[in-house]
Amino acid sequence: MTNKPYESMSEFQMALRTFSRNRVALFCVLVLFLLYMGAIFADFLSPYRYDNEDRRYSYCPPTQIHFFDDGAPSWPFVYGIDLEYNEYHKRIYTEDRSKKYPVKLLMKGDEYRLLGFIPIKTHLWGVEAPGRVYLIGADSRGRDLWSRILYGSRVSLSIGLIGVFISFTIGLLVGGISGYYGGRVDNILMRIAEMVMMVPGFYLLLALRAAVPPDFNSVQVYFAIIIILSFIGWAGLARIIRGMCLSLREREFVMAAKSIGLSDFKIIVRHILPHTLSYSIFAVMLSIPGYILGESALSLIGLGIQDPFASWGNMLSDAMSIVKIKFYPWILVPGFFIFITVISFNVVGDALRDALDPMLKSEGQG
Amino acid sequence: MKNLLKIRDLTVCVEHQDNKKIVNQVTFDVKDAGIVGLVGGSGSGKTTTGYAILGLLDPALSVTSGQIEYKGQDLLKASDSEIRKVRGGEIGMIFQEPLNAFNPVFSIGYQIDEMLQYHTDLGKNQREARILELLDLVGLPDPKRLIKNYPHQLSGGMRQRAMIAQAIAPNPDLIIADEPTSNLDVTHQARIIELFQKIRTELKLSILLITHDLGMVGHLCDEVAVMCKGNIVEFGTAEEIVSDPQHQYTKDLMGALKL
Structure with missing residues (x-):
């Protein structure tokens, strides 16, 4: 090596470059940024509170x-x-x-x-x-729909992030432990994961919601929904992470980490799971829409956030009657917001996958 | 001289293949500040012996009999947390291919730091000073920049030096070096041998050198155990073995060296 510093581009920098070339994805990042800003400053940006009603109107x-x-x-x-x-x-x-x-x-x-x-x-x-x-x-009830959309975005957009955070923590840990130890541990954990995956998602959602007391207040319902959605979401990820860990644990640096006396937990968290990071990042992006839609679906059928609190889902429940849609088409607007949020997350997730997965890239170009 | 490590009748079997013996009744000692060479061809069980000392055997392998006594403590009977203190802290390990043995996603500095975090009580600044000192000790240029480099940015010889720096970081008493020079060219091999001699005299540590290279053994080791098919076929001082091999297998190995 010469004295001149040898600095190559890190994988992250390369990914960032590929990502920033994708104009559509950049636009979607901007859309998401605006939506989240709208959620954070909802009360400032909206002319009325979510429960400011005037039934004359x-x-x-x-x-x-x-x-x-x-x-x-x-x-x-x-x-x-x-x-x-x-x-x-x-x-x-x-x-x-x-x-x-x-x-x-x-x-x-x-x-x-x-x-x-x-x-x-x-x-x-x-x-x-x-x-x-x-x-x-x-x-x-004569409440301003625009204000309620802004307030509702707080629930709808945050549920995606918190839900994904919880279920990915569980998924990464379960997958890591399962793949690292293998054998009986793997067998038990994966059978549990499969039991969760076996039941169609929406019915499991309903069943779990039924297990939650009906007299919860809104904050409790909010957290109950997050926990329910996370409970459903971790299994698929755990299976994929487990597969990656099965191959990663055979790598020599795992043996080296063992040989310096690290505990199994540290080896999993610090040495194995970082190798699944690029997959995890875009998997997170691609699974956030599922949480947003899950919340919306629950709220739509009246099992989620309750009036007067707003969420995009429970605002749409008003639009379940065709007559109302005919005479008051603007009550569909929350659906449009769900649509652009979900689309944006998917586009950004796809772009991240292109940027982070070198295997996919070479296949795509070759 | 006192014995640092005593291995008695160590037998390692493959569980699923009718208890086929990979290592058969191996017995040898490593003395304080001594260098022992464990020599043999591929598949002779020398690496397995090395891994067995630290309890790093593949789950399919198991130690069926024998003792591994380190400073009077039987490592085979040690609890999980006890043996983790020994790994790294007391007995360091150097692998054949540092490119694989370093985790590619972390910098060299971080990975040496991890060792110090776990086995010493030094603060953050002390650890960094120690890392710079270690990298300097193993003869790496510009340690300040190196600690931020990733394993793939270093050449093979530099990586092996960094690996040695990591292994000696918490002042272990014994280092197990598994084919440390096999992937290096001849000039680097010579320099790594010099480095081993240097750290041995400066740090007063023992080395168990696992290799197939009798030439290296002759330069570096005090004593040599020659392994063939899981058995130790010959044990003696390095001079005896190199100058006057008794067993046919040792003679063959010597012959291969002269080719």
Whole structure:
């Protein structure tokens, strides 16, 4: 070796380069970033709290924000909302042109705690009290759908992350232990994993949910759902990690790690599992959508997050009737958010797999 | 001189093949600060003997009889946590191919540090100073940069030196070197032999050298055990064995050296 430093690109740098060439994936990363930012600052970005309701405005259509006042450009404003009933007693909302409410930035409104600590009343935007603004419409109780989507994203997006974290911790440990020891330990752990995998996911979800007391409050339900989803999710990963560990444990560095006196647990965690990292990273990305959909499915059929708390799933439960979708199509918007979140995670996961898996890459190009 | 390691009637069998004996009633001693060569061809059971000392045998193999006594402690009867203290801390191991024996995902510095973390009470800064000192001792240039390098960034000779640095890090009393030079070219072999002589005189440790290379044994060892098909066929000082081999197998090995 010469005196000149020999520095090659690390595997991580190479992966990053491949990944950053994928424009679609970068765009999806941006989308996810915005969604998570929206979740973190939900109370600041939304004009109303998730439970701020006004039943006069049940299923009020999106409020039009006007930029022109009698043809002249103006600061954006909304008109008041007038409610009439037609001959079929259907609600008809019209603009009350006599009342004008300018859109205010940094407006004082419902009190909340910014980032969970700082009590504050300032919202990014909104209109003064008698006026109401529904950016994408209202739900059955006259709550702002846009605000509820932002609040709901907190539940829907965090369940994916926490659920994946728990189930991957279990999956990696079980797979690592199973693959490293082999023999009877392997047999028992893998049969347990297969028993979990044997039951179709959704029915297992329902069965486990039925085992949880029905009088849980929302926070308890939230954690119950996470635990249930993690319980279902670990098995598949454990099987794959086990397979990788079976081959990794024969490598000489495992013998070397043993020869310096490390305990079995340290050998598994510090010397074997890091070799499964590139697989784990994209497997995490690709399995997050499953958790988001799992939560949505439970909430949709009323077994998950309960009203008045919002999650994308329980907001969609309103949209299970075709009549409602026909007359109030905006109640489907939470579904659109689920859709772009799931798509984004899948695209990013796929791109990560391309970037991290050199075997796949050479096959793809060759 | 006192015996550091006493091996008595060590027998290792393959469980599933009618208890076929891989190592048969092997008996030898390693003296304090002595270098013993364990010589034999492939499959003679020399590596298995080395692994058996540290309890690293493949699960398919088992020790059926004998004693391995290290400083008066029978390693075969030691508990799991006791033998883990001995591994690395008391008896270091050097492998044939350091490229495989180092974990490719960690830097050289980290892997030596891991050894120190487990077997010494040194603080973080002390450990780093010790690593630099060790790398310097084994003759590696620019230790400061090396500790951040990964195993694949080093040449074969440098890796073997790093491996030796790792093995001697917690001041063990015995080092088992399993074919430490087989994958190196002749000039590097000579330098590694010099390095072994140096660490032996400076650190006063014993070495059990497992090799097929009688030439290396002649340069380095005090005593030699020649193994053939699991048996020790000849035991004596290095001079006796090299100058006047008695057993036919030893003569054959010597003959192979002169080719």
